[in-house]
Amino acid sequence: MAVVAGEKTWTAPSGMQDFKEKLMSAYVIANYNITNPEAYKAYPRVVGPTIFNHGGEILVADYNSEQSEAGGADVTIVLRFPSKDKAKEWYNSDEYQEIVALRTENSEGFMNFVDEFKMPG
Numbered sequence: 001m002a003v004v005a006g007e008k009t010w011t012a013p014s015g016m017q018d019f020k021e022k023l024m025s026a027y028v029i030a031n032y033n034i035t036n037p038e039a040y041k042a043y044p045r046v047v048g049p050t051i052f053n054h055g056g057e058i059l060v061a062d063y064n065s066e067q068s069e070a071g072g073a074d075v076t077i078v079l080r081f082p083s084k085d086k087a088k089e090w091y092n093s094d095e096y097q098e099i100v101a102l103r104t105e106n107s108e109g110f111m112n113f114v115d116e117f118k119m120p121g
Helices: 016-021 042-052 084-092 100-104
Strands: 002-005 008-011 026-034 057-062 075-081 107-115
Touching: 026 084, 042 057, 042 100, 075 084, 084 107
Parallel strands: none
Antiparallel strands: 002 008, 026 075, 026 107, 057 075
16 A cells, blocks of 8 residues: 655555554544434434444534535534444444434435554654
């Protein structure tokens, strides 16, 4: 894997799995527009405990995001979990699956699971 930052290119060591295991956190990034505000309003009140119960924390919860390029949405949420596996455990948990429709049926957008990256050196 090569990462280009400015004019510098960094290539991950051949033992990429060892490298990935050293990553400290994973993030859930959600970006969406609310399509049914009345039905959606219950979601923010009930989602927090599901996140905290799985070792996550809320880093960003912005309901008035400013887009600099096409394709952005009003709501931006960033969560941090100890690992991508923990983030997926939260998402797939019975606890979260009981409420996820409050978001998915009342908004349009996406949710991504991403590993933390720290530039070496």
